[in-house]
Amino acid sequence: MERVLWTDEEDKALIGAVASGLAARHIDIPGRSLHSIQTRLHRLDIRPSSLTGKEKGYALRKCLSCQQTFGSEHIGNRICLPCKRTVDHLAA
């Protein structure tokens, strides 16, 4: 069972590992299985392939709308994907 919530520290370690170019299978977070790491990456909307050197601004940020932590591609991106979709939908 992998129901234990990820802590901010674990998320930061995960982001740091991904940002440094590690593939998910090479990321070692104590107590987290590869499956758990991959699931977490998906939840945070982090795609390791998109994290190249130029993506230095990539970090975990809190969504201004729902307060959920998410993987933000640059400092101006403060709305998570689900909220962004909602906003786009409402604006359309």
Ligand SMILES: [Zn+2]
């Ligand atoms: Zn949100």
